[in-house]
Amino acid sequence: MTDSEIVELYKNKAEAVACKIVEYKTIEEAIPYIIKVVEEKAPCELLDDEDVEKGPLSPNGVPTRIQPVLAAPHCDEAFYKKFSEACEAKGYKCISKGLRNYLAGIDVGIASAVLGIAETGSCMVDTSKEDIRLSTMICEVSILVLKKSTIKPTLISVAEDLRSHIGASSASYTTFISGPSRTADIERVGAIGVHGSLEMHIILLEG
Amino acid sequence: MEEAAKTLKEYQEHIDEALNDKFLRKTLDKFAVEYRVSRDNVFKEVPGADCVQKIADTKDWCSKHLEELYEQFKTEAEKRGVIVHRAKTAKEANEIVVKIANENAVKSVVKAKSMTAEETMLNVKLIQEKFEVVETDLGEWIIQLRDEGPSHMVMPAIHLSRYQVADDFTKVTGDAYNPEDIPQLVKVARVQLRKKFNHADLGISGANFCIAENGTFGIATNEGNGRMVTTIPKTHIAIAGLDKLVPKLEDALNVLTVLPRNATGQRLTANVTWINGAGECEIGKDGKKNLHIIFLDNGRTEIAKDPLFSQIFRCVRCGACANVCPVYRMVGGHKMGHIYIGAIGLILTYFFHGRDKAAILSQNCIGCEACKDICSGGIDLPELIREVRTRCHDEFGTPVKEVLAGKILKDRKRFHTFLKFVRFSQKPMADNEGFIRHLPDILFSRHKFKSLPALAPKAFREMWTDLKYTLESPTMRVALFSGCVQDFVYPEQLEAFIKVMKHHNVQVDFPEEQNCCGLPMFMMNQNDVAKEIAEDNLKAMSAANYDAIITLCASCASHLKHGYHTILGDAANAFIEKTTDFSSFMVDKLGVTSELLNKSGEKVTFHSPCHQCRGLGVVEQPHALIDMAAEYVPCAEEQVCCGFGGSYSSKFPEISSQILANKVRNIKETGASRLVTDCPGCIIQIRGGVHKAGLNVKVSHIAELLAENLKP
Structure with a gap:
């Protein structure tokens, strides 16, 4: 497979697991897109107690956030500066740590993928840092940033990368993520959004 | 949980219940058809057969190097701050969990799906010890609310309707739900369980693979609960069977290539989590997770040494053997395994939950081999189920009826005399379409769903003298292995065969000393009788004299080719080589046009x-x-x-x-x-x-x- 075929295959398989894919040259250029995602989404449900101003009940009967919360822990400093400014301008709360204070739920979590797997439409994300892990779990919309050049063709072809990644520190927690959380446990009817993310967007970057 | 049936009659009553469950029947029927399509679609994208072979080879190797793998995993995991335990029995595993929980002042527990914890019936123990335990996988949560066991290894609540689920949820929350809105029902779990994750003191998960080279374990989940359970509470215990140990990451990735595809027709589960060492945990001691892994033996080291049953180590718990089983499709998982379900469930029940639970269950295999064909590890499931029955027979004794049948079949002349007697005595009951008109109630009260054939007035072997022919210069010389059914019930099918062969210039011979192929005795686990019969047939058919031995019965053909090798080993090779079914003979050997x-x-x-x-x-x-x-x-x-x-x-x-x-x-x-x-x-x-x-x-x-x- 050529590189562009691998990227096409990735897109195809990721879309098959309900990922929305957008392409940008740099992550900074994607900031307006991320803001738009927040504008268009329903208010975040508060699934646990939190001392925060609450909006009307959601269709599931739970209170909602008035001020959206976006998390982008352990990301590139230059990006975070621009991103938090954009959030501030909109009146959103942007956080980069302390996600345990938001276990009731956040609107959007942003994380970078180490690599992509074309065959399955997956992203490998280093979630060793607890805040990164939480940001991809308790968010309603998970946004993963993936560089095209890091996409590998098959599951088996990522073995070496996974190995060196695991071996790089004394303890690690790595996740392959393929789309939002899902279930078919009731009458085998597929439903998206169980305990984890309700939506997943992949920002594909050149290079 | 339902008690295991102690007699066949009791088991049949349980089965009747399931057969009358219209919802279950409809769901499983639909599933059987749809599963095939989605599974085949994603399976053809990968070198499936190679992956399956690799799983088989790796796991076979693992079963021989279990202790080394365990030691290596333990060393590597301990280096990274994981506390590794080993439990000899299910009881011991549960006690270790309770001990860890008490040492850490645990009150509430959240669990991600683990078949191993189902095997040890951990929840029962935890509830006895007064812990609050919540299953967080949606299907597991539903059956926990109902106090039931799983009816499928991957879809534990497949036996329940949306109406039952909506009712169960109403009981928990007091709110009413629209059962038609399944996505909304799913959200009930999201809303109800988030607090449970957030405030739990202990998370318990299973593990799909435990990788010896670096002490990593991997978990494949869809709902996101696996990551919650392993992240939010400060203590995490993973429970895994010793059979989950593999040497390298590549072995795990190979399993992952097959497992979700075979289980649910997914390319990969939404999350696969690789946990290596006690990592960051803000609320943990020194900011680290308190991480334990318990390896469960529960008979596994003994199974690993068994030349035949060590194959069950190849099982990756995908559940495909249930998905394609025609019997599962009719009766569901609660009637097809004690805790583990489907073909592998019939076998694992014997090993993990005792022969008294398996003796009756293991009889409920129709032998169609669909499970063997689809198995992620290429396990010869029907043969292992047959062997479980043999062992149960050895322990409980063979039913009288089956002993009698063995005595008759072993001696060809006695068997054929017996058939002629049956033919004579059925006369008043046979109609002119070749069916038995009235089945005697005493013998066949449960058997009226189809018309049973009468024995033919004249067996093929009695017609043979008149049918014999000699060709001048035949293209081929073949021997006919008639099998009992065509010989005594449907001789006209063999007459048709003779006609076709003659027309294609093939010389047929019918060695008259041939007996039943022995498959019925093999299936009834009368292995000695099956062996005697096989030896007699090898002699009777004198393979060396013919270009092919043809049988028009697929069951005979399969037994002659595979069963005889199991029974007689390489001594049967020359015979096996020559034996063929009718269709392949016509197309492949004769090249008919x-x-x-x-x-x-x-x-x-x-x-x-x-x-x-x-x-x-x-x-x-x-x-x-x-x-x-x-x-x-x-x-x-x-x-x-x-x-x-x-x-x-x-x-x-x-x-x-x-x-x-x-x-x-x-x-x-x-x-x-x-x-x-x-x-x-x-x-x-x-x-x-x-x-x-x-x-x-x-x-x-x-x-x-x-x-x-x-x-x-």
């Missing part, structure tokens, strides 16, 4: 016998033959068992009849006026079903179709 056949306009469909398509790997040849003599119409679920299964249909007539009803429905939908197949057992079943259903479809052997359409 339409030259000597008339293609009629008759619409003919096909049933692919289990022992032909899976037993022998013969699929296309019969289609080609039909196409030469008629208009071939494909039948939906062609390769799904007809429900006969030899003695199975008399042991479990209700299940057999329901499987047959599906077959008849599929045949009806083809609009064909005739169905042919390559096995007289299937003909007994299907002809009987079609007759009872009043369907105007002729059922015959493929040889008869050809014999009727020979060019003059």
